[in-house]
Amino acid sequence: MTEKSESSLARMLSVLDLFSDQQLTWTAEAITEALQVSLPTGYRYVKMLTEAGLLQRSADANYTLGPRIIVLDHYIRMGDPVLQHGVAQMQELVEQTGLDCVISCLYGQQVLDTHREFGTTEATLSYGRGRPRPLFLGAAPKVILSCFTPAQLHRVFDEHLDEIVQAGLPTDWSDFRKYYSAIRKAGSYFSNGELEPNLAAVGVPLQKPDGTLLGAISLVTTVPRMAVIDLPKLTQRLTRTAQEITARIP
Structure with missing residues (x-):
């Protein structure tokens, strides 16, 4: 993995750090703005994280943390x-x-x-x-x-x-x-x-x-x-x- 791809992966995963008690949902546009990346890049991050189950899209076009995190938490408990x-x-x-x-x-x-x-x-x-x-x-x-x-x-x-x-x-x-x-x-x-x-x-x-x-x-x-x-x-x-x-x- 190149240094550029490592940086891109780290930035994509930083999307998960945006969620907090104060803000439980995000739009793709708000995520893009928060990360200060281009709109196509922000949409790509959201798409990849959603496909991985780490994000999920709600009916109002907002994104929340996805069900895969619940599964991972189960594995954390077990391990x-x-x-x-x-x-x-x-x-x-x-x-x-x-x-x-x-x-x-x-x-x-x-x-x-x-x-x-x-x-x-x-x-x-x-x-x-x-x-x-x-x-x-x-x-x-x-x-x-x-x-x-x-x-x-x-x-x-x-x-x-x-x-x-x-x-x-x-x-x-x-x-x-x-x-x-x-x-x-x-x-x-x-x-x-x-x-x-x-x-x-x-x-x-x-x-x-x-x-x-x-x-x-x-x-x-x-x-x-x-x-x-x-x-x-x-x-x-x-x-x-x-x-x-x-x-x-x-």
């Missing part, structure tokens, strides 16, 4: 080693605690929930599978970032300073690093109304013995219910589950 070895452990933890259990993973610099087992108390979480979570709010993202090397964390600090300010985190690099070092030393993070005002969560990293970071596992419930739970005991139980899951992953 995810964390889910292969972790779902049964999550279900057992839910039976023991009655709380929701969530596994979150890092993809590039996006934290995504990949699976959730529901407990006995309704805890409505607006961030489900596939919807990127804020990088600096909540238990799962914070324990994940706490496992970064200083160089990795510094890169995140440099690239997301505005979000760090909005999250109320230290804006001095030294203090920012100390903040996450403290979470790493504790081995867990407790979030009380931080991501959503009615929810509390405790999270621990999913990290293999060799240091490989796989994500995070969290227990989530309402703020009032968490207030009457023995948090240290709950954190110990969650930590054991995380260790059991990572021990099973080759």
Whole structure:
């Protein structure tokens, strides 16, 4: 494949990045304008992606993401080693605690929930599978970032300073690093109304013995219910589950 064809392929696939919570449908003309390509090129991209099932055309001539993505998501679930070895452990933890259990993973610099087992108390979480979570709010993202090397964390600090300010985190690099070092030393993070005002969560990293970071596992419930739970005991139980899951992953 030539450099030109690689560039064209990358630009065509970038059509998929245009879709978001704020804009779920696009016309071929709007896609062309957003990518700043010629109209024939934009139509060709849309045609090829539609034929591949990655886009589909609706009755009003708009395009949405296509059914092939649902199929690919199924394969992702089936092939995810964390889910292969972790779902049964999550279900057992839910039976023991009655709380929701969530596994979150890092993809590039996006934290995504990949699976959730529901407990006995309704805890409505607006961030489900596939919807990127804020990088600096909540238990799962914070324990994940706490496992970064200083160089990795510094890169995140440099690239997301505005979000760090909005999250109320230290804006001095030294203090920012100390903040996450403290979470790493504790081995867990407790979030009380931080991501959503009615929810509390405790999270621990999913990290293999060799240091490989796989994500995070969290227990989530309402703020009032968490207030009457023995948090240290709950954190110990969650930590054991995380260790059991990572021990099973080759």
